[in-house]
Amino acid sequence: MAIAPDEQELLELEAASATALLDRDDTEAADESLWQQDRATAMSDAQQLSERQKRFAAGPNYPVVFWLVLLHAGALAAPFFFSWEAFAVCIALYWLTGSVGVCLGFHRLLTHGAFKVHQPMRWLLAFIGGLSGEGSALEWVSNHRKHHAHSDHDGDPHSPHDGGLWSHMWWLGWTICGKEYETHVNRWAPDLAKDRVMRWIGYMFLPSHIASGLVLLAVGQLMGGPYMAASMLVWGLFVRLIIVLHVTWFVNSWSHMWGYRTYETADDSRNNWLVAILAFGEGWHNNHHAYPRMAAQGHKWWELDMTYSVIRLMKWTGLAWDVVDYKKIGDRNK
Numbered sequence: 001m002a003i004a005p006d007e008q009e010l011l012e013l014e015a016a017s018a019t020a021l022l023d024r025d026d027t028e029a030a031d032e033s034l035w036q037q038d039r040a041t042a043m044s045d046a047q048q049l050s051e052r053q054k055r056f057a058a059g060p061n062y063p064v065v066f067w068l069v070l071l072h073a074g075a076l077a078a079p080f081f082f083s084w085e086a087f088a089v090c091i092a093l094y095w096l097t098g099s100v101g102v103c104l105g106f107h108r109l110l111t112h113g114a115f116k117v118h119q120p121m122r123w124l125l126a127f128i129g130g131l132s133g134e135g136s137a138l139e140w141v142s143n144h145r146k147h148h149a150h151s152d153h154d155g156d157p158h159s160p161h162d163g164g165l166w167s168h169m170w171w172l173g174w175t176i177c178g179k180e181y182e183t184h185v186n187r188w189a190p191d192l193a194k195d196r197v198m199r200w201i202g203y204m205f206l207p208s209h210i211a212s213g214l215v216l217l218a219v220g221q222l223m224g225g226p227y228m229a230a231s232m233l234v235w236g237l238f239v240r241l242i243i244v245l246h247v248t249w250f251v252n253s254w255s256h257m258w259g260y261r262t263y264e265t266a267d268d269s270r271n272n273w274l275v276a277i278l279a280f281g282e283g284w285h286n287n288h289h290a291y292p293r294m295a296a297q298g299h300k301w302w303e304l305d306m307t308y309s310v311i312r313l314m315k316w317t318g319l320a321w322d323v324v325d326y327k328k329i330g331d332r333n334k
């Protein structure tokens with residue numbers, strides 16, 4: 001079966017990644033051993049600047065630091081403004097922005113092309129993903145593709161080899177910006193970088209959060225006055241964003257540190273059941289590193305993957321198609 005051009009482009013991108021084992025079979029064992037040697041050489045080279053050292057040298061990214069401090073500070077008000085209504089909104093938006101926006105949109109669709117949707121749906125999912133507080137799709141996808149290409153190796157933006165806290169959140173405070181940012185996104189996400197609508201959605205990052213805060217305030221005010229308005233803002237925006245952020249970050253930290261390994265990959269990725277539950281299936285991270293394009297990240301019957309359930313629902317309703325459900329390209333025609 002012919003491979004569509006956009007899919008071909010993605011495959012080439014992943015072929016450049018030493019850990020992209022989607023075509024893995026015995027004949028590729030030699031390639032992998034070369035990669036292992038390369039990795040060992042890089043690890044033993046004390047002179048080489050690590051990703052952490054490079055980012056430190058570039059200095060802090062103050063807007064990102066301010067954003068993350070602001071969200072955490074806002075969430076501290078949670079005990080003083082609790083209501084069950086706002087808690088329910090928090091959980092619903094946690095699922096919508098975390099599972100549908102980040103896991104399904106940013107990650108499985110935009111980063112890995114695990115299924116196809118109409119163009120307006122791509123933009124909608126990028127917008128919902130943007131409401132997770134994790135930056136634009138362009139930036140997220142670039143960082144994540146780079147992570148797959150250099151997992152736990154020099155060049156990985158967030159490997160626990162540079163420290164557990166670094167891999168969890170500290171790396172974000174030093175994210176590259178300015179001219180380097182353009183080079184970064186054009187290198188790792190050329191498909192999104194040339195999409196003007198996708199860039200515009202990225203520029204809407206801060207306005208969309210301010211707008212969502214105002215909507216939550218208005219809804220709360222209408223429901224029960226000033227206390228409910230504050231409750232909706234604190235729980236629906238600040239607490240929810242903190243939950244989504246840390247749960248996503250657990251995938252980068254915990255799922256590269258603790259858990260079991262089903263597949264021998266050239267990185268330290270793990271399947272971590274707690275992260276899988278909290279992150280709607282993304283904690284089966286060793287499965288994902290072994291077969292990055294597979295839409296399903298739970299590979300055993302008991303490895304619950306809530307995000308994949310949404311993809312199946314989208315396929316059933318005709319909203320998604322060409323769902324990648326094979327491990328090797330050779331399996332596709334079976």
Ligand SMILES: [Zn+2]
Nearest residue numbers: 147151269285
């Ligand atoms: Zn990973």
Ligand SMILES: [Zn+2]
Nearest residue numbers: 111144288292
């Ligand atoms: Zn991935």
